[in-house]
Amino acid sequence: EAGVTQFPSHSVIEKGQTVTLRCDPISGHDNLYWYRRVMGKEIKFLLHFVKESKQDESGMPNNRFLAERTGGTYSTLKVQPAELEDSGVYFCASSQLLGQVPLGYTFGSGTRLTVV
Amino acid sequence: GQSLEQPSEVTAVEGAIVQINCTYQTSGFYGLSWYQQHDGGAPTFLSYNALDGLEETGRFSSFLSRSDSYGYLLLQELQMKDSASYFCAVRVDSSYKLIFGSGTRLLVRP
Numbered sequence: 001e002a003g004v005t006q007f008p009s010h011s012v013i014e015k016g017q018t019v020t021l022r023c024d025p026i027s028g029h030d031n032l033y034w035y036r037r038v039m040g041k042e043i044k045f046l047l048h049f050v051k052e053s054k055q056d057e058s059g060m061p062n063n064r065f066l067a068e069r070t071g072g073t074y075s076t077l078k079v080q081p082a083e084l085e086d087s088g089v090y091f092c093a094s095s096q097l098l099g100q101v102p103l104g105y106t107f108g109s110g111t112r113l114t115v116v
Numbered sequence: 117g118q119s120l121e122q123p124s125e126v127t128a129v130e131g132a133i134v135q136i137n138c139t140y141q142t143s144g145f146y147g148l149s150w151y152q153q154h155d156g157g158a159p160t161f162l163s164y165n166a167l168d169g170l171e172e173t174g175r176f177s178s179f180l181s182r183s184d185s186y187g188y189l190l191l192q193e194l195q196m197k198d199s200a201s202y203f204c205a206v207r208v209d210s211s212y213k214l215i216f217g218s219g220t221r222l223l224v225r226p
Contacts, residue, residue, distance in 0.1 A: 004158070031212065042120070043159070043203060043216040056211050091159065095212060104149060104161030105214070 002026065004108035006092050012114045018080040021111045025074070025094030032075050033095075033105065034067060038088035046090075049075060082115045089113070118142045120217035122204055127223045128194055136189045136220045138204030146207040148180050148187045149214065154200045162189070162202075191222075199224045 005024040013019050025032045034046040046065070047057040051072035060067070064083070069075040079086055089112050093105035120140045128134040138148065147166035151159040163171055165180035165187060177190040191198055201221050205214040 033213070035216075040218075042218040043205075045213050045215070048211060048213055056213055059213075093159075097212070104151075104164060105159075106161070107151075107158040109156070109158045 004092055004094050004106050006090075006108035006111050008111055009109065010112045010114075012116060013082055015084055015115055016081045018078065019082055019113060021077045021079075021090050021092075021113070023075045023077070023092030023108060025092070026096070026106055029094035029096045029106075030072070031095045031097070032069060033093045034075070034077055035091040035093065036088050037091065037110075038085075043091065046077075079113075082113075084115050087113055087115045118206075118208065118215050120204055120206060120215060122202075122217040122220045124218065125221045125223070127225060129225055130194055130196060132194050133190065133192050134194060134222065136191075136202050136204075136222070138187050138189075138217055140185050140187075140204070140206050140215075140217075142206045142208050142215055144208040145182065145185075146209065148178070149205045149207065150176075150178055150189045151203045151205060151216075152200050153203065153219070159203060194224050196224050196226070198222060 032049040035043050037043045045059040048055045049069045052069050066078045089110040091110045093107045095105050122138045149164045150162040153159040163178040170179045175192045180187045201219040203219045205216045
């Protein structure tokens, strides 16, 4: 079974530019999550998709961030325009629930974004 | 606010036992998870405790006390490959959103 795939693995952009991160979840996983880790701090929740619908986007920092999940498959996270404080590692995760017991997320390796 | 506290760094010797503690203050609680992350890699799910007590999976065990808002991850027979960051995370509601701690960097020395 292929894991969660994210690309690019690294991105360096200038302040004010636009960057789009992509996540391909495990096939069949309806739940897709975006998280971010900034400067070695905690991994923070950004948002949660169930299929193509945004279930919870309470963690999105501001309106410069736009997430989409077309057709309930892959997801993109666009940052426009990027600011210095957006630097960090962006993780995507997917999960499939069996009954009431979560099996845990499967994370991707993340996209390391550096805004200069 | 919501917070999870765990030590920032722990050092232990190969073959030893190490315990990584996690205390939490969250608006809701459905369960406590642990994840392992090697540098540059994906966080990997280790365990999940929804009820009080000890869960054992091979060399790793995880404990939860909901009355104390406390849990720990126990790693036995440490190996060099166990050097990594370990995150505790609380599932706060039925959405499976997780609140993570800042991570504990474990260094295993020969």
